[in-house]
Amino acid sequence: MEQLLDALRQFFTYSGFYNITFGHVAMIVVGLLFIYLAIKKDYEPLLLVPIGFGILIGNIPFVENIGLQIGIYEQGSVLNYIYFGVLKGIFPPLIFLGIGAMTDFSALLSNPKLMLLGAAAQVGIFFTFIAALVLGFTPAQAGAIGIIGGADGPTAIFLASKLAPEFIGAIAIAAYSYMALVPVIQPPVIKLLTTKKERLIKMKPARVATKLEKILFPIAGLLFTTFISPSALPLLGMLFFGNLLKESGVTKRLAETASRPLIDIVTILLGVTVGASTQATTFLTPQSILIFILGAVSFMIATAGGVLFAKFMNLFFKEGEKINPMIGASGVSAVPDSARVVHTLGIEEDSSNYLLMHAMAPNVAGVIGSAVAAGILMSFLLHLV
Amino acid sequence: MEQLLDALRQFFTYSGFYNITFGHVAMIVVGLLFIYLAIKKDYEPLLLVPIGFGILIGNIPFVENIGLQIGIYEQGSVLNYIYFGVLKGIFPPLIFLGIGAMTDFSALLSNPKLMLLGAAAQVGIFFTFIAALVLGFTPAQAGAIGIIGGADGPTAIFLASKLAPEFIGAIAIAAYSYMALVPVIQPPVIKLLTTKKERLIKMKPARVATKLEKILFPIAGLLFTTFISPSALPLLGMLFFGNLLKESGVTKRLAETASRPLIDIVTILLGVTVGASTQATTFLTPQSILIFILGAVSFMIATAGGVLFAKFMNLFFKEGEKINPMIGASGVSAVPDSARVVHTLGIEEDSSNYLLMHAMAPNVAGVIGSAVAAGILMSFLLHLV
Amino acid sequence: MEQLLDALRQFFTYSGFYNITFGHVAMIVVGLLFIYLAIKKDYEPLLLVPIGFGILIGNIPFVENIGLQIGIYEQGSVLNYIYFGVLKGIFPPLIFLGIGAMTDFSALLSNPKLMLLGAAAQVGIFFTFIAALVLGFTPAQAGAIGIIGGADGPTAIFLASKLAPEFIGAIAIAAYSYMALVPVIQPPVIKLLTTKKERLIKMKPARVATKLEKILFPIAGLLFTTFISPSALPLLGMLFFGNLLKESGVTKRLAETASRPLIDIVTILLGVTVGASTQATTFLTPQSILIFILGAVSFMIATAGGVLFAKFMNLFFKEGEKINPMIGASGVSAVPDSARVVHTLGIEEDSSNYLLMHAMAPNVAGVIGSAVAAGILMSFLLHLV
Amino acid sequence: MIFSFIQNIDTISAKVNSDSLNMVKTAIQDTVQQVSEKSLGDISFDFSKIAEGNGELISVVSMAVVFSSLALLSIFLIYLTKTLQLSVRKKREKTGEITPASPKAMDSTGEIDAAIFTALHLHFSELHDLENTVLTINKVQRVYSPWSSKIYGLRNIPRK
Amino acid sequence: MIFSFIQNIDTISAKVNSDSLNMVKTAIQDTVQQVSEKSLGDISFDFSKIAEGNGELISVVSMAVVFSSLALLSIFLIYLTKTLQLSVRKKREKTGEITPASPKAMDSTGEIDAAIFTALHLHFSELHDLENTVLTINKVQRVYSPWSSKIYGLRNIPRK
Amino acid sequence: MIFSFIQNIDTISAKVNSDSLNMVKTAIQDTVQQVSEKSLGDISFDFSKIAEGNGELISVVSMAVVFSSLALLSIFLIYLTKTLQLSVRKKREKTGEITPASPKAMDSTGEIDAAIFTALHLHFSELHDLENTVLTINKVQRVYSPWSSKIYGLRNIPRK
C-alpha cells in the first residue's frame, strides 16, 4: 500500500498539476484568448485557431529531458520533428507556393504604379529594425524583429528562422496577432494622416488584365525581384511559381493542390508548432514583451508610410488621376484584411466609393515588397555586415 | 556464351526465386489473407489492404545489404525513409489529428458518465502487460504488447515505437487484425457476461449537444487529460486539435484537409511500411506468435472489463436510468466497429432497441482512455521505474 | 554618403545582375522555352511548367556558399531540403503510387500477349547504355543515361539518383523533353519501318476485363516481376500497390488521395527541384549535351524496337489475328502520349481504325518493362559487376 | 551470339528450375524445423517477473490514473452542461421568452428516434470506417426536415 | 489490496490537493517577481547601437533596393501593357477589323463598377481569408446572368 | 542624408550600368569559349569500353530478364483468364443457366466499338495527361447504357 502511494505521489510529481507555474497559466490564457478571437471575432481563424491551440499544447507543464520526448524543444518528440519545418524555414516557402496559387494579381497588372505603395509601406520594417537596435537587440535579432512590420506571417517566420531562431515564436505570435488586429490598428492612423477630402477621392475603375499579362507577370516578377535581391528567392521563387501554376491554364490540378491540401497541411503543422514553441519556460521573457510592443509600433509606422507615400505620389498626378491615399495603408500587406479595412473606411465616407480592387494592388505588392526586404536584410545581416 | 550463362546464373542467385524461404511463403500467404479479408469480408479495408500489400512487398525475397537499398531495414531505401515516420512515432499523432477532425463527440457530451466505460475497458491493457511479463518479455516490451488491448492502431504503434521498436510490426499487425476481427471476438464475450434481461435494456435517447459544448470539449479534454498524464500529449494534443478544427466552425478547410488528404496520405504510408516491416527474416519468431496470442486474450479481457463495469455502474442507477451493459464492450474503442457490434446484438434481441449512439460514447471515450494509458505506461517504463 | 555608395556597390556585387554569365542566360532561355511549349503547345504541361519554372529559379545568379542558403546545392536551403526527395529516390516511387492508382490496366488484361511489346521497346535502353559506354561514360553513368530510352520520368530519376546522382538534372530534363516531343519523334520512325498495308491492319476489339482479374493483376504483377528482379521493388511495389488501392473497390478514398493530392504535391516538388538542379554553374557541361543527344537516339531506337518486334510477332499469327505493328511503338511507355500518337497515325490511314485501346496495352506494359530494366541495371551496376 | 543463347535457353531454364525447386524444398524444411524448435524452447511462465517488473504496481496506479482522468473530464462536462442550461434559462427568463418544451418532452413518442436509428442502422450495415459514420450522420441530419413525413424522407436517402 | 487503496484515496487526494495548491501559489509568486525584476533591469535605450549595427546604412540601402525592385517591375508591366495593346491594335488594323470602343469608354457611366463593387462588398463583408477573396470574385462572375442588360460586356469574359 | 543620396543616385546607376554591361559581355565571351573548348576536347569514341564495362553481357542478360518477366506475367494472365472463364461456365452449367452470347458475338457488328472509339477520339484530342485518360474512359463507361440509342448517349457526355 505504502509502495502504491509512493508510486502515485511520484507519478504526481510528473503531472502538469505539480509542474505548473504562473507562466504556464498566463500562456494558456493567451492561447484561449487566441481561440476566442478566432472563433468569436473571426480574426484570421485559419491561423489563430492552430496557433492558439498550439499555445495550449506547448504549455501543458511537464518535466523536460527525462526521455519522454513530449516537448517541442526535446529532440525526438513529434512536435520537434514537425517544428523542423519552421526552424529550417521550409514551411514558409511552401505557404508562399499556395498563396501564389490562389492570388489574383489582376489589380496590380491593371495599375502597376500602385506597386510603389507596397514598397513605401516597408518603411515600418526599417524603423523597427533601428528601434530594436536601440533597445539592445543584436543586428540579426533586430532585423528579424523588424520584419514584423512587413505584416506577412510566412516572411516573418522565414527571416526569423535565418536570423534569430531563438525568437521565432515571439515574432510569429506578434506578426499574426497584429495581422489579426489590422481592423483595430489601421483606421486611427489612416484617419490621422488624411483629410476628409482625400478620403473621398474616387479612383477610375481598373481595366481587366489579359491572360497573357497574367502569365508573364509571375515570370517577370521572379526575374526582376530576385535578380536584384537573390536572397528573396526561396520566398518569391515559390510565390511566383504558385502563381504561374494558377495562371498558365494548363496546370489547374497542380494549382488546386498547392492552394488547398498542400497549404492547409503546412498551415496546420506550422500553426500548431509555432504556437507550441511559446513554451512558458523559454518564452516568457522581457524580450518577448519588447518584441510585442515593437510589433505594434511597426504596424503603425508601416501604415503611415504607405499613406504618406500615396499623398506624395498624388503631387505628380493631375486632378482625376489622383489616388485615394487611404489605399497606401494596404501596402503593409496583411492580405486581404488591410484592403478590406481601407474599403470599409471608403464606404463610411461615401457609400458609393468602392476602393477594394484598388486597395488589392498595393496589398499584394506589399507581399512582394516585404519578401524583397527580407532578402536584403538576410544578405546584410548574414553576410555583408 | 559461357560468360552469359554465368551472368544469368549469378543474376538468378539475386532473384526472389533463389532466396525464397518458407518464411517468405508463409508471410505472403498472410498478406494475401489480409487482402482477401479486406476485399471480400470488408474488414477494415482502409488498413488491411495497405498492410496486406505491404506484407507482400516486405516479403519479396532478396539479398540484403549489398548496396541495392531495397528492404525496409536497409538504410537509404525508400521504404526505410518512409518507415522513419513509424519508427519515430510521427505518423500516429498525425492520424489522430485526422481522426479528431472527423470524430463527433456528441454522444459523449450528451451522456458524460458513459466516459467511465472507456476507462474500464483499458483493464485489458494491464492484464496483458502482466501476462507478457510472466512470459518473459522485458517491462518495456510488455507495456508495448499490453497496449494491443487498447484496440487503437495509432496508439499501439506510437507506444511500440517508444517502448519496443523491435516489435512494431508484430504489435501493429496484431492490433489491426483483432480490430478487424472485433465482430468475431466480442459477441461471445458479451453474451457470456450479460443476462438476456440486461441485453434488452433500452436507454433514453441522447440529447443534442450545443455548438458551445462541442467547442469547449476539445479544449477541456486536452487540459484535463494531459495535465494528469503529460506523456499522452503527442496523441491527445493532436486528437483534440483536430477536433477543435472541426468544431470551431471557422476552420472548416483545415478540418477537411486533416480528415481527408492528410490522414489518407499518412494511412497509406503507415500501412504499407508497417506491412513491409514484417519481413520474414526478422518477423517470424516465437515472440511474434506469442504477441499474437496475447493480443487475442487482451481484446477479450478488455471487452469483459467494459461489460462488467457497466453492470457495476448499474448498481447505482435506479430503474429507467440503467445502462445496457453491452455498450461497455464498446469501451475498447476499435471505433466504430465495436459500437456497431453492440448495436447489432441489441437489434438481435429486440429489433426496436437502437444502441448505436449510446455505444458511440464509450467507443470514443475508449480512444481517449487508451491514449492516456499509453502516456502513463511511457512515463513508468521510460523513466519512473 | 561615400559609405552609402560603398554599401550599395557591395550589395550590387551580390545581385544577379553582377553574377550573371552566359550560362545563366542560356538556361533561362531554356526554362522559358519549356514554359512556352507547355502552355502554347500543351506538351506535358504538368511536368514542363514546374521544370521550366524550376530552371528559372535555379538560374537566378547569386554568390554561392556565403551562408545565405539560396541555391539548391547549398546545404540548409529550402530547395536543398526538397531536393533530398529527388536525390534519395523517394519521390519517384510516390509518383508511381499515384500513377498506379490512376492507371487502368484493362487493355493489358484483355490481350496479355501485347505485354511483350512493352519488353521489346526497352531495347532502346541498352543500345544507349552501350553508346554511352563508347562515349566514355562510366558503366554506372551509362546505365543511368540509358534509362532515358525507357521514356518514363520517375524511373529515369530513380535510377539516376542511385547510379549517377551528378546527372539527375540532365537525365530528367532529357527524359521529360523527349516525352513531350513524342508526337514529333515517333511518327517518322514508325512510318519508316512499316508498310502502308501493315498500318491499315485492324485489330479485334478488346474484351472487358472482370473485376476479379483487375484485383489479381497488381498482386500477380508484383510477385512475378519482383521475384525475378527484386531491385525493381521500390518502383513496381508502389505502382502495383496504387493499382490495388484503385481496383480493390474498398479503398476508394485512399486511391483518390494517392492519385490527386499526393501525386500532385510530389510532382510540384520534384518538378521544381529537378528544374532548379540545372544550375548553370554545374549543369552546362559537354556531358549534359551528350546526354541530350543520346536521349534522342534512345527514343528512336526504342520506337524501332517496339515496331520491329510487333512485326516479328505477326509472323506467328494467322490472318485476322495479326496486330497492327504501329502499336509496338507505344511500348516505349510515355503514357499516354505514344498511344495517342499511334492512334492518330491509324486514323490518318483509315478513319475507322481505332487503335487507342490496343496501343494502351503495350503502353502500360512499357512502364512495367522499364521499371524491371531499371532494377536489373541497378543490380548489375551497383553490385554484380 | 544471341541465337546461340536462345538455343541454350532451354538448358538454362531446366537447370534453373531444378535449382530453385531444391532451394525451396530445403528452405521450407529448415524454417519449419527452426521455428518449431525455438517455439518450444523459449516460452516459459515465470510469475516472479510480475513483481520484478513492478507489474501490479504499475497496473493499479495506471488504471487509477486513467479512471481519474476520464472521471474528471466527465464531471467537468456534467457541470458544464448544467451551467450552460442554467445560463440559457436565465437569459430566457429575463427576455420573457416562453420556455419551449423540454428536450425530453420531444422524445416521448420515440417515433423520431426510431426513424433516425432505423436510418442509421440501414446505413451502418454497409459502412466500415469512422469517417463514413460521420458522413452518414451529417447526411441524415441534413435530410431531416420539418416538411417530410417522419419516416418517408429518411428511407429514400440514396446510398452511395 | 485494491480495496484498501480505494479507502486511502481520500487521504491521497487531500494531500495532493494541498500540495498542488501550495506549488501553484509559490510558482505564481516566483514568476511574477522574476519577470518584473528582469523587465526593469534589462531594458535600456542606447542610440549609439544604431551606428554600431549600421542601422541607418542598412535601412537606407534596403529601402532603396526595395523601391527599385518594385519600380522596375512596375515599369516593365506598364511597358508590357503598352506593347501588348499596340500589337493587338496592329493586328486588328491589318485584318481590317473595326476597332472596338476603348475599354475606357466602357467604364464611363460607372454603373457597372457600382454593380461589381456592390456585389464584391456584399461578399467581402463575410469573408476572412485570401482564398475566399479569390473564390468570391469567381463566384461573382459566375453569378452574373443574361437578364442583367447593363453588364452585357462582362458576360463575355471567358470563364476558365 | 537621404536627399544627398537621391542626388547621387544617377551617378551610381550610371556606374552600375556600365559595370554590369561589361560583366555580362566578358561573361558571355568566357563561357562560350569554355564550353566550346571542353566540347571539342572531351568527346571521343572508344569501342573497347563496351567490353570493359561488360556492355554486351549486361544488355543481353537484362533484355532476356525483362522479356522473361513480362512473358511470365503475360502467360499467367492468359492462364488466369482461361481458368476464370472455365469456372464461370461450370457454375452456369450447374445452375442450369442459359449461356449468354459469347463476348465475341457482341462485337461482331463493330458499331458499338465505332461509337466508343469515336467518343474516345473526340475526348482524347483535347486531353493531355494520364489522369484525363482514365477519367474519360470512366465517364464513357458510366454513360453507356443499354437503353440509349447507340450514338446519341455518347455525344452528350458533358465535358468538364
Ligand code: NA
Ligand atoms: Na508586406
Ligand code: NA
Ligand atoms: Na481504447
Ligand code: NA
Ligand atoms: Na518504358
